[in-house]
Amino acid sequence: MKEFLSRLLVRPQTLIGLAVFAAIVVVALGAPLLFPKGPFTIVGMPLLAPGSPGLPAGSDVLGRSMLVGLAYGARVSLLVGISSTCCAVGIGVLLGAVAGYYGGVVDDLLMRFTEFFQIIPAFVLLMVLVAFLQPSLFSEVIGIALITWPQVARVARGEFLVLRSREFVQAAQLLGESDLRIIFRQILPNALPPIVVVGSMMVGSAILTESALAFLGLGDPGLMSWGSMIGASRSAMWVAWWTTVLPGLAIMVTVLALNFIGDGLNEALGPRRRQ
Amino acid sequence: MSALVRIEGLNVALPPGGDRTLAVADVNLDIGSSEIVCIVGESGSGKSVTAHAVMGLLPRALKTVSGRILFEGRDMLTQSAEDWRRTRGAGIAMVFQDPMAALNPVMAIGRQITEQIRAHRAVGEAAAMRDAAVLVARMGLEPGLLHAYPHQLSGGQRQRVMIAMALSLSPRLLIADEPTTALDVTTQAQILELIRNAQRERQMSVLFITHDFGVVSDLADRVAVMREGRIVESGTAREVLDRPQAGYTRALIAAVPRLSGSPAPLAREKPLLEVAGLSKRYRGSGGFLGLWHGRREHRALDRVSLTLQRGETLGVVGESGSGKSTLARCIIRLADPDAGEVLFDGADLAGMGRRELRAQRRRIQMVFQDPFSSLNPRHTVGEIVTAGPRAHGEGAKISLARAVEMLKLVGLEEAVLSRYPHEFSGGQRQRIGLARALMLKPDVLIADEPVSALDVTVQAQVLDLLDKVRRQMNLAMLFITHDMRVAARICHRVMVMRQGQVVEEGPTGALFAAPRNEYTGRLLAAIPGRQRLEA
Numbered sequence: 001m002k003e004f005l006s007r008l009l010v011r012p013q014t015l016i017g018l019a020v021f022a023a024i025v026v027v028a029l030g031a032p033l034l035f036p037k038g039p040f041t042i043v044g045m046p047l048l049a050p051g052s053p054g055l056p057a058g059s060d061v062l063g064r065s066m067l068v069g070l071a072y073g074a075r076v077s078l079l080v081g082i083s084s085t086c087c088a089v090g091i092g093v094l095l096g097a098v099a100g101y102y103g104g105v106v107d108d109l110l111m112r113f114t115e116f117f118q119i120i121p122a123f124v125l126l127m128v129l130v131a132f133l134q135p136s137l138f139s140e141v142i143g144i145a146l147i148t149w150p151q152v153a154r155v156a157r158g159e160f161l162v163l164r165s166r167e168f169v170q171a172a173q174l175l176g177e178s179d180l181r182i183i184f185r186q187i188l189p190n191a192l193p194p195i196v197v198v199g200s201m202m203v204g205s206a207i208l209t210e211s212a213l214a215f216l217g218l219g220d221p222g223l224m225s226w227g228s229m230i231g232a233s234r235s236a237m238w239v240a241w242w243t244t245v246l247p248g249l250a251i252m253v254t255v256l257a258l259n260f261i262g263d264g265l266n267e268a269l270g271p272r273r274r275q
Numbered sequence: 276m277s278a279l280v281r282i283e284g285l286n287v288a289l290p291p292g293g294d295r296t297l298a299v300a301d302v303n304l305d306i307g308s309s310e311i312v313c314i315v316g317e318s319g320s321g322k323s324v325t326a327h328a329v330m331g332l333l334p335r336a337l338k339t340v341s342g343r344i345l346f347e348g349r350d351m352l353t354q355s356a357e358d359w360r361r362t363r364g365a366g367i368a369m370v371f372q373d374p375m376a377a378l379n380p381v382m383a384i385g386r387q388i389t390e391q392i393r394a395h396r397a398v399g400e401a402a403a404m405r406d407a408a409v410l411v412a413r414m415g416l417e418p419g420l421l422h423a424y425p426h427q428l429s430g431g432q433r434q435r436v437m438i439a440m441a442l443s444l445s446p447r448l449l450i451a452d453e454p455t456t457a458l459d460v461t462t463q464a465q466i467l468e469l470i471r472n473a474q475r476e477r478q479m480s481v482l483f484i485t486h487d488f489g490v491v492s493d494l495a496d497r498v499a500v501m502r503e504g505r506i507v508e509s510g511t512a513r514e515v516l517d518r519p520q521a522g523y524t525r526a527l528i529a530a531v532p533r534l535s536g537s538p539a540p541l542a543r544e545k546p547l548l549e550v551a552g553l554s555k556r557y558r559g560s561g562g563f564l565g566l567w568h569g570r571r572e573h574r575a576l577d578r579v580s581l582t583l584q585r586g587e588t589l590g591v592v593g594e595s596g597s598g599k600s601t602l603a604r605c606i607i608r609l610a611d612p613d614a615g616e617v618l619f620d621g622a623d624l625a626g627m628g629r630r631e632l633r634a635q636r637r638r639i640q641m642v643f644q645d646p647f648s649s650l651n652p653r654h655t656v657g658e659i660v661t662a663g664p665r666a667h668g669e670g671a672k673i674s675l676a677r678a679v680e681m682l683k684l685v686g687l688e689e690a691v692l693s694r695y696p697h698e699f700s701g702g703q704r705q706r707i708g709l710a711r712a713l714m715l716k717p718d719v720l721i722a723d724e725p726v727s728a729l730d731v732t733v734q735a736q737v738l739d740l741l742d743k744v745r746r747q748m749n750l751a752m753l754f755i756t757h758d759m760r761v762a763a764r765i766c767h768r769v770m771v772m773r774q775g776q777v778v779e780e781g782p783t784g785a786l787f788a789a790p791r792n793e794y795t796g797r798l799l800a801a802i803p804g805r806q807r808l809e810a
Contacts, residue, residue: 167649170609171711174641175663176633189653 008268017260024254028074039072039224040064047240058242060233066242069224070250076214076225077254080140081207087145088206089199092152097183097191099153100160111157114150122147126209130218137220140213144206155198159191193269200265204258211251226251278305278345279447279480280329285342287324287333287504298324298337300504306448309478311471313491313512315527316501317730318701322484325501326450329482330369331359347447365395368441372453374433378425384411384436385421392443410439414469430595431462435469442473449474452484459594459757464801467494486730488531489760489804492516500524530731532738532760534802537783538588540767546582547751548606548639548719553579553615553625555598555605555775575601576612577775583719588745588752590766590783592759592798598775599755603721606753607639608632619719637667640712642741644724646704650696656682656707657692663715674714681710684747685740702733706740713744720745721753726761738765759802763787771795 008014037043042063043054050058050066057066099110117125126143133139163169164187172182213219214227226247233243287299299321306312316322327333329344331351344351346366354362363369371377379387388410389403398406408418414435425433434454441449451470455463471494474481483494491498491512499509500521508521519525555576576598583589591599604610606617608624617624624635640663643649650659657678664674679689685706696704705725712720722741726734742765745752756762762769763783770780771792779792790796799805 167643167645168651171641171643171649171708172651172662173609174607174636174639175666175711175715176637177662177666181666186651186654190651 004268008264011264011267013260014264014267017257017264020253020257021261024074024257025078027071028078031068031071031075035065035068035071037068039069041068043068047236047243049240050242050246057246058240060229060243061236061240066229066246069229070226070246072224073226073229073247073250074254076137076220076223077207077210077251080137080144080210080225081203081258084141084144084148084206084210085199085202087141088149088202089152089195091145091149092154093156093188093195095149096153096156096158097160097188100157101164101179101183101187103161103164107157110153114153117147118150123209123212126213127216127218130213135213135218135220137223140210140219143213144209147209148202148206151202152195152198155194156191159194160187163187163190193265197262197266197269200258200262204255204262207251207255207258277308279308279310279347280304280306280482281343281345282325282329283343283345285325285328285344286340287321287328288338288340290336295503297340297504299328302342302501302504302506304499304506304509306480306482307497308447308480309474311474311481311483311494311496312499313483313485313495313497314499314501315485315488315491317486317527317732319503320501321504322501323452324504326369326452326482326484329448330363330367330450332369361395364391364446365444366446367448367450368444368446369450369452370434370437370441370454372456374430374437375425377437378433380425383422383424384428388421388436388440388443391440395444406443407439410443411436413442413473414439415465429462430458431466434458434462434466438466438469438473442477445477446479448480448482450482450484453486454483455490456486460759460798460801460803461594463490463803467803470494487803488516488528488731489802492804500527526732530735531804532735532758532764534760534763534787534799534805535784537763537787538765538767539784540782541584541587544584546584547620548581548583548753549618550582550602550606551580551616551618553602553605553612553617555601555610555612574775576605578615579772579775579777580615581770581777581780583751583753585718585751586745586749587768588742588754588766590762590769591753591755591772592757592762592769593772594757594798596774597772599757599772600723601775602772603641603723603753603755607636607641607721637663637715638717639719639721640715640717642705642708642712642720642722642725644727646701646708646728647696649708650704652696655693655695656687659696659707660692660711660714663711667715677714678710681714682707684713684744685710700733701729702737705729705737709740709744713748716748717750719751719753721755723755724757725754727756727758734761741765759787759798771798 043065044059044063046059046061046063048055048059050056052058055065057070060066060069095110099107126147129143129146130139169182169186172186210225211227214225215231217231219225219228229247230244237244282302282304285299285302286297289296289298302325314322314325324337328339339352385404385407388407389400392398392403392406407421411421412418416432416435455466458466467490470481485491495512497510498512498515499506500523502523508515508519508524515524519528553576557573557575579602581589591602593599601610605612612625615625619635619639622635624632627635657675660678660681661674678692682689682691687703687706699707726737729737738761744750754762754766766783768781769783769786771778773794778794779786787799790799
């Protein structure tokens, strides 16, 4: 563990990524304490520039504080990003593990099923799903998980295919361990590194997808998110740049931080690094 | 006699934090012209590092601290990268242990040879290809092979190609780093012959790295024995082999298993395991959807029968692809046989359902070949050793107590329980694997090449341990190996396999002394160093 951390923390990008991500988490968690009035409260004139009294990041088209919106938007982004990735990793690992471990017909069927999800244009499927389930936090999470799990399933299956022929797995079979135990106790811990890397990258792309949905008005209407802020202010883009640029920057910085972390994990966990 | 290569006081540093500071310490070695010098040693002795230093191919982490390497009087360590490029290939060529990794998989063999020729000489592709064809013919390969790709060749053919490439520019020195370790005995004998002939014809020098004293006695003019980075003894092959001075050299030579002195066969009893007519075919489809080459069928096992009784060790010997591992896997049902039966204590394992099999299997356990992949790197030794009994419902406390006992039996201390596999050497890992198998108190132990990845001295210890355990627990042991010398050391009876069939079977001593089958005779004749070491 210590060795892993020292390998992870040698790259400056990883450190920057972790620091930025930690800051965003703090802001997201602290938003209700810092701004108890919530993001929808009108606090002044619309489209006030950043630096106006009491409005360090300006106000939006309805006169709501951009700063408060950004802080609350972080909550939505992180929540959707992390929980949809957790769901996707859960589904993907389970199906990938079963396909890779059992092989044969089971593998064929599960992989055709996976491909079924991969050949449908993902974003179209997502929009249909969310519209069908009514736009809400829940439907966004489920929808994003449903379009992203095949990536994880592919990676997990590949790892399991390789690992199940290793001698320690055969030994476990001979010792009489159950399949469930072999899959989860013997193989999974060894298959985890690449899955962790894929997962960390997926959080970033899930945040992007959530923003796109919210921009199109398919986000949870009761919540302020970065995507919906851009969507609501796009008519004011030319007169008040901050209403769209600031949430856009927030998305960019978050996704970039997550990708730095993912790269760092890849370097630290990747087999090629171990020399 | 002026030396072609003179290594003077060579010191190569290991990266800090290793178990010693120098990979190679104060090595002095001369290689005369048209002389074969063997460096012998166990893994980690620095023999490969020395060879790579001469070739200027040290891994980046290793740095030469001091010393000189003179090649034809020039100090190689101070020369420029451009000089190195000119020396490599033309002056010094190298053959590696793994020819598959050393050949470019997407380039035809012929092109790979001509590429090297043309990098050093101003000749056209056609002329270079003519040279390549001559070389390939000298290696005893078909000319058509020039158009083949590396994956289409056998291991022996690949190594011949590597030697052809190495000889293509008529180097003054050929460095061979364990070139036959991955090959079967008969192929190994042919490759050694080839190197010897090429050396004689071209009057070149050879630096041959090996761990096998058998190979040394067949090949070497002079020998240097290395241990922990130092040369402990050097001299002519005759001196070192016949009158070894250093204790370590004596121990190494003594550890080479001999063909003689194998245990006498046991009195016949009712067999515990009876295999009859076991067959297994693998159907591989060549090309996309099997359309290109048609469906290929490979008979991995062809009507194999054997018996094994309590307290007996039956050796299964054969070259790679002979089906010996498939036999083990079919008996223990890691693979499903197509036909035949495996009677174990009266019940047929071959036709058993999953649940029944699970109950029976604990009585047949296995020790695997690869000490690195046979233990889960993420589990502690304690978890590994107790996994079997735990899976069969034994309490944690009892199985832990038994694990301590079992580790003692295989020569490990209680303290290892909380450690992870990567902290152990190959020999220690094999002991852990053995302890894991024995925890279920099996009646039959299948050992699939359990010592082939180990150094000779460690090999001898593990073999003795297996034999001790067999006697103590009255185990029936099926011992699979490609090394006849290893089989001779502990097997009561041996069975020789070839292409999925049993060639012959009988008491070890009698069979090795007077093989009835011509193939067995060839295998025995190919064992390196037989004449000198058996005497």
